[in-house]
Amino acid sequence: MSALADRIAAARAEGRVALIAYLPVGYPDVDASIAAMVAAVEAGADVIEIGVPYSDPGMDGPVIQEAVEVAVRAGVGLRDVFRAVQAVAAAGAVPVVMTYWNPIERYGVERFAADLAAAGGAGLITPDLIPDEAGAWIAAAERADLDRVFLVAPSSTDVRLRSTTAASRGFVYVASTMGVTGARATVSDAAKVLVARTREARPDIALCVGLGVSNGAQAAELAAFADGVIVGSAYVRELLEGRGADGVRALTADLAAGVRRAGVPA
């Protein structure tokens, strides 16, 4: 049973793709970040990717860096993350945690898996943990029945697409471009090619596309070939520019319309 796979399948049954919104815990503060997540759920996000603040976010661009730096300085930790997980679950979306690896290793992998499951979390997205290094996490996730979402990139070889998708459960995070997080004017054609290659490597798992998506038009474009659309920096920008939960709601409405526009082949 995978909470993520189920939710993505449910979206498909409605003739659309899933909308996945990333927000980090602790920006501008813990309560306000949780309020923003709940606002995204109420406005139509299916899955909330709950970000763990980390001091060295090597895969993030300036927007997310700026927000998580504030959260790190405020001492936000996994206790706050579990609170966000509970709030998102209570609001009716599927909570999945996005984290660089060290905070989990520091907390203890087994303990983290147990506590995440107890809080109602679906699993983990791990941008700097590849399956090759994830033995302890995969074993703990098995025991706690949690999803593990690994990333594939345009540079992934076919061999790696097979091994990475084989180790994944819930969905596979298809990083659409080579680079760090951040809104881009156009989502590269590479995304379409990579989705096709990844589907060939493993046809029976959902493929959600992230990196660079910021508006409904781009979401509609991706909805034509992906199973879900992941939006991060555009959400964080709403908070950085002070539009708060209202801004999050408006962005979600635009994106939610986008993922319905393409029309998904059943």
Add this chain to the structure above:
Amino acid sequence: MTTTSPPQPGDLSLPARPGWPDATGHFGVFGGRFVPEALIAALDELTEAYEAMRVDPVFLEEFARLQRDYTGRPSPVTEVPRFAEHAGGARILLKREDLNHTGSHKINNVLGQALLTKRIGKTRVIAETGAGQHGVATATAAALMGLSCTVYMGEEDTRRQALNVARMRLLGAEVIPVTTGSRTLKDAINEAFRDWVTNVETTNYVFGTVAGPHPFPAMVRDFQRVIGDEARVQVLEREGRLPDAVLACVGGGSNAIGIFTAFIADEGVRLLGLEAGGDGVDSGRHAATITGGTPGVLHGARSFLLQDENGQTIESHSISAGLDYPGVGPEHSYLHDIGRAEYRPVTDAEAMEAFALLCRTEGIIPAIESAHALAGAMVLGRELGPDALLLVNLSGRGDKDVETASTWFGLGDREEVDPGPGLDTDQQPTDGAVANHEAVAGQDAGEEL
């Protein structure tokens, strides 16, 4: 420590590559690859090209030629008897990496990686730098081989090491001051990784130390091991015996791994890494990663690091920009784990005392980084006594540190600089140097300087 018997002729042969890391870059539980999937293809390409290159006679000949004709290798070994009088009378030999072209051991590694860059057909290199030595070395190799070069340097470090920023720019490199996080080396590495993941098709990351994801720790070690390979032969030739201990400063740890590797199989030789103790490990303001840190994952590998209870990296502190790093290479964590090497902290004050002493007793201005190893030798020499033979890696020269040292010792506003062998206890420091100077003066009183 026991004295080894005189060498058999066979002892002159170089020891083999150590039996680690494994094929996926693990040194015991340390090392590995904790990076985005997007970089795996580039790391695989680098690993494969490097493994082919390191046994390719054409490459080895070119590398040897550059080391000889361009870097000026082999670097000499110098005995420093006047300095050693302050080290309990132990005999001290310095391996003179400060005499290399560009002024430190960093050139050894970048020449290898620049050749590798050309071999895999990439036209641009990026590098991180703390003190600026690796940045200068990379800019130098890029100029030599016609590669375009971008160096990331924490904004804080660009101020501390302005001379090296100017050198890099003279050499044609673009220097980008990094304004995120603590604005030091760790943030420069983050920024370099972000550049790499974006531009990996044209760009190779010339990593400066034995840290980072596989293959960097093993590859940088192989390029740096020439230090110890040479020194082992040089010491055997002149002394007829191996040293009792080999000492080096450890930030990321490339000069230390460089000199340690040749001696790893020599069980009687102690290996001592000196970490930057800053204001003292107990003060919390230090960069002594193995002494004061815990295992975790940073910058692509599992190793010791300075972190808080949430797994956030703690900012390090050291007077030496080159050691001011909250992580350390995974092989050092492994050598610590298996007990083959020991690691001790040296405070800013102790390092600066040794810095001044080498200047005034031997006419050699060391890099402040290397002064940590000298300070360690002063302590170990007293522990081991007059029969001991210590080999210290003088990893770099101190030209870049003249301003830091002048401020520390309060030299800038004095008409005359005291010519004595050590530091006067009556020197009046100015500004922020007061507390530090008092620490030095306090030690002077008790330590026959």
